[in-house]
Amino acid sequence: MITVHHLNNSRSQRILWLLEELGLEYDLKYYERDPKTMLAPASLRQVHPLGKSPVITDGELTIAESGAIIEYLIERYGNGKLIPPPSTxxxxxxxxxxxxxxxxxxxxxxxxxxxxxxxxxxxxxxxxxxxxxxxxxxxxxxxxxxxxxxxxxxxxxxxxxxxxxxxxxxxxxxxxxxxxxxxxxxxxxxxxxxxxxxxxxxxxxxxxxxxxxxxxxxxxx
Ligand SMILES: N[C@@H](CCC(=O)N[C@@H](CS)C(=O)NCC(=O)O)C(=O)O
Missing domain, CATH: 1.20.1050.10 (Glutathione S-transferase Yfyf (Class Pi); Chain A, domain 2)
Structure with a gap:
């Protein structure tokens, strides 16, 4: 099962949106920014050393960086959706x-x-x-x-x-x-x-x- 480690008000909103467009099931784990510094909580560093959002886990895999996550999800689960055909x-x-x-x-x-x-x-x-x-x-x-x-x-x-x-x-x-x-x-x-x-x-x-x-x-x- 895909888990999205979701920080409020952040780029991980894009990953939720992509998963919804693809019609995939996923779990959501919420993290709250520090209201003063706006930084992510330290607990996010237990998922990935950078402690940034988005980060997803899928089985044994942990993937950070929006672009890499999008590429992974499209390639692994997209069935050709939301990506133009190769060599075009x-x-x-x-x-x-x-x-x-x-x-x-x-x-x-x-x-x-x-x-x-x-x-x-x-x-x-x-x-x-x-x-x-x-x-x-x-x-x-x-x-x-x-x-x-x-x-x-x-x-x-x-x-x-x-x-x-x-x-x-x-x-x-x-x-x-x-x-x-x-x-x-x-x-x-x-x-x-x-x-x-x-x-x-x-x-x-x-x-x-x-x-x-x-x-x-x-x-x-
Ligand atoms: N280029 C990275 C940027 C990741 C990033 O900086 N995420 C912000 C949220 S929009 C974050 O985690 N900020 C909290 C922090 O730096 O502690 C990506 O697209 O995934």
Missing amino acids: PERLRYTFWLHYAEGSAMPPLLLKLVFDKIEESPMLFLVRPLVMVISKGAKSSFIEPQIKQHLDYQEAELGKSLWFAGNEFTAADIQMSFPLECAASRAGLDTSRPKLMDFLKGIHARPAYQRALERGGAYTP
């Missing part, structure tokens, strides 16, 4: 987006989150102006232009087909959901990029997405 242009696009989501789209979004948190955190009155100058400088000179470049690129790509890998919905769309949801909630993704907003509307309406939310609990990335 769509398959190459699928592989690209599967890696791009965590490898390229997430890093600037994560940097923005870190700098936003720094700006909000309590600090000595005298050091605040200096911290603000450094943080705002990093955001305006590097982080925000990077986010814009990625969102522009994603918007243009969704102008070429209905979904990221082509005209069929695939697991690459599931993988891309998290950076887009993060961008919409805290990095300025809005209706000025209609294709991306339609993408979000489309995935949120999917019954499997809704079922995953019911099982996973509150989700506000």
